[in-house]
Amino acid sequence: MMKITITGSSGYLGREIIRFLEKNKFIVNSIKRKKDNSYFWDPENKKINNEIIDNSDVIINLNGAKIIQPFRRKKLSKIISSRIKPTRLLFETIKKSNSPPKLIISASATGFYGNRPNEIIDEKSPKGRG
Helix, strand or coil: CCEEEEECCCCHHHHHHHHHHHHCCCEEEEEECCCCCCCEEEHHHCEECHHHHHCCCEEEECCCCCCCCCCCHHHHHHHHHHHHHHHHHHHHHHHHCCCCCCEEEECCCCCCCCCCCCCCCCCCCCCCCC
């Protein structure tokens, strides 16, 4: 059975991917920042359990701060940092792994489209207000 590990599992996309994978009988683990979790990590302090990487066939990296507030310089810095530091830690750990995953999927978005529930939105859509 394929073991898939996901960062950013508490976000909308992460939750939906987990639901799909579990429904299709994959073994799914979430890397979280909560210390009570066996798959704990702390990207700010470069802490990650190497077994997480060694025991994964696939890693899906979706981490990052939410983008639901108006952009301010400080918030923008947090958004960028919340994507770069964790991704860098993941890839540094993977490079050192004796048993690296077969596949890594890394996705990040800093685009914003506004609240437009009656439209289909994609990357070509104009930005929202704000």
